[in-house]
Amino acid sequence: MTHDKVLFAVHTPIPSSSSKSFLRSYKQARRRDDSSGIVSYGTTDSETVYQTMVGKPTANKACELVLAELPFNEFTPSGQCKYRRTLVQSFLFKFYLYVCSKLWQTLVEQKHMSAVYIYRRSVSHGQQTIHERSLIHRVVSVALLHGSAYVQMTGEAKYMNDLPLLSNTLYAEFLLSTEPHARITNIDTETAPPLSGFVSFINHTDVPSSNMTGILVHDEEVFASCVVPYVGAIIDLVICDSEQTANIAAHLIQIDYEF
Known part of the structure; x- marks a missing residue:
């Protein structure tokens, strides 16, 4: 056609x-x-x-x-x-x-x-009534209007996809672990650089200070350096000039594990 x-x-x-x-x-x-x-x-x-x-x-x-x-x-x-x-x-x-x-x-x-059989149910709906009140009225136990309610209801709210792209914008794609607990023996990154649009990749060696992080105790690595503790652990960050190129480059990088 x-x-x-x-x-x-x-x-x-x-x-x-x-x-x-x-x-x-x-x-x-x-x-x-x-x-x-x-x-x-x-x-x-x-x-x-x-x-x-x-x-x-x-x-x-x-x-x-x-x-x-x-x-x-x-x-x-x-x-x-x-x-x-x-x-x-x-x-x-x-x-x-x-x-x-x-x-x-x-x-x-x-x-x-x-x-x-076809599953049917009524359309979900909900509402909240916010009554006007003067500034001298108490706040505790009183429903408050959400700060962005008006712009969301009128369609004026700006989201990430609504913002114009800046010049020279780069895109990042995480390279995640596919194994639940294994030692990284080799990371073959030679297949990614030849791609048109590939810029760089970042791993634990590029962290300027400590590679450790955590909420209360810093006991987790930002980028896995030796052992991946679970599936989905961050190993590398691939940087390219387009989202599609970054996705392809991340899948081209080969990681060898030892169990």
Whole structure:
């Protein structure tokens, strides 16, 4: 499709009801009416879906086949690749339950069948009434108006994404530990510098004073220098001239651990 074309409809042929074929589509978004879904998934199959999905090993194999067709990785736009892959597996299982309900099969536990039906609830809402008061009135136990309430209600509040970018803005990406408790034996940073837009990376050797931090007792490192204590511990900070380049550079750096 060329750049000057607009896709406004997709027509999917629906099999006749006599063939016992089923067609379902699923979507997961941050809000019910959000047009931008985290995952949109459609599936169709005949009565054989029930036969091929019976049994845990076969069901797991079906999930593996579906995931093999989804190129989710760390470079996927909007991220959340593991969460989105999990959603797809959930949708496949939900479709299986739907087929079972239509075929009146009873091999699935009844507690799982609630996933077949659409969940509906009333729209959440809330309010707070702030009464006017003079300055001489007491403050304790009196509801106070939030300092930014007016600008938020009128849309005048400024958020980080509303601020214009400064010239020569740099972006940072954390390089985090993938192991729960291991010793760092080597950090290969040679693959990051050749990237266009790469500026530098920062680790424990670049901290000007002490690399230790903590709320009451300084017993935790800012940048892990030798041993990572948990998954997600900060090891390096990659600096680039764009957010995308920083993300790619952080994933190119290889870390070797000793357990």
